[in-house]
Amino acid sequence: AQSVTQPDIHITVSEGASLELRCNYSYGATPYLFWYVQSPGQGLQLLLKYFSGDTLVQGIKGFEAEFKRSQSSFNLRKPSVHWSDAAEYFCAVGALHNNNDMRFGAGTRLTVKP
Amino acid sequence: DGGITQSPKYLFRKEGQNVTLSCEQNLNHDAMYWYRQDPGQGLRLIYYSQIVNDFQKGDIAEGYSVSREKKESFPLTVTSAQKNPTAFYLCASRGPEGNTIYFGEGSWLTVV
Numbered sequence: 016a017q018s019v020t021q022p023d024i025h026i027t028v029s030e031g032a033s034l035e036l037r038c039n040y041s042y043g044a045t046p047y048l049f050w051y052v053q054s055p056g057q058g059l060q061l062l063l064k065y066f067s068g069d070t071l072v073q074g075i076k077g078f079e080a081e082f083k084r085s086q087s088s089f090n091l092r093k094p095s096v097h098w099s100d101a102a103e104y105f106c107a108v109g110a111l112h113n114n115n116d117m118r119f120g121a122g123t124r125l126t127v128k129p
Numbered sequence: 130d131g132g133i134t135q136s137p138k139y140l141f142r143k144e145g146q147n148v149t150l151s152c153e154q155n156l157n158h159d160a161m162y163w164y165r166q167d168p169g170q171g172l173r174l175i176y177y178s179q180i181v182n183d184f185q186k187g188d189i190a191e192g193y194s195v196s197r198e199k200k201e202s203f204p205l206t207v208t209s210a211q212k213n214p215t216a217f218y219l220c221a222s223r224g225p226e227g228n229t230i231y232f233g234e235g236s237w238l239t240v241v
Contacts, residue, residue: 019171047228049229051232054237056237057234058133058219058234059232060232061231062224064229065182105172109230117174118186119172121171122170
C-alpha cells in the first residue's frame with residue numbers, strides 16, 4: 016500500500032522568503048500526487064496535482080511542485096511567501112488502480128513571520 | 130455554486146448518544162468519502178461510497194455507519210460505540226478526472 020511522509024511538522028519562514036515543503040511517498044507504480052492546503056477549521060483546498068507528463072506542475076496561489084521519481088519526492092515550492100499562506104499543507108498519494116485508497120501525510124504547519 | 134456542503138459546522142453530543150453529520154454535493158460525482166482528522170495527524174478514511182446504495186469500510190469504520198440512498202447525499206452517523214468521537218470530520222467527493230478528491234468545509238464534533 017502507498018504511504019506519504021512529510022518530514023517537517025512545522026516550518027517558519029519570513030514573509031517574502033522562498034518556501035519548500037517536503038513530501039516523500041512510497042508506492043510501487045506511478046502515483047497520483049497532490050498537495051492540499053487547509054486553513055484553521057476549514058476543509059482542504061487542492062493546490063496542485065500530478066498525474067503524468069511534465070514533472071514540474073503549477074498550481075494555484077503561485078505554488079509549484081516537482082515530481083522526482085528517483086527520490087520518491089513531490090516537494091512543494093513557492094518563490095515568495097505571503098502572510099496569507101500561513102496554513103497547514105498536506106501531501107497525498109493515490110493509486111491508479113484503487114481510486115479509494117488515497118493516503119495523506121500528517122501535514123506541515125506553515126507560520127509566516129512579518 | 131457547485132460544491133460540497135457539510136452540516137452542522139459545530140455539534141456537541143453527550144456520551145451515549147448517536148449523531149448524524151450531513152454531507153450534500155451538487156457536483157454530480159459518483160464517489161463520496163468521509164475522513165476523520167485529529168490534531169497533528171493526517172486524514173484517516175472512515176467510509177467511502179463509489180455509487181448509490183453501495184459503500185465500503187475504510188481504515189477506521191468501527192463505531193460509524195453511513196448510507197447512500199441518493200447520489201447527492203452521504204450522511205455519517207457517529208454511534209455511541211465510537212470510543213473517541215471528538216474530532217473534525219471531512220466529507221469529500223471524487224471528480225471524473227483522475228483521482229482528484231474535493232472536500233467540504235468540515236464538521237466539528239465534540240462529545241461532552
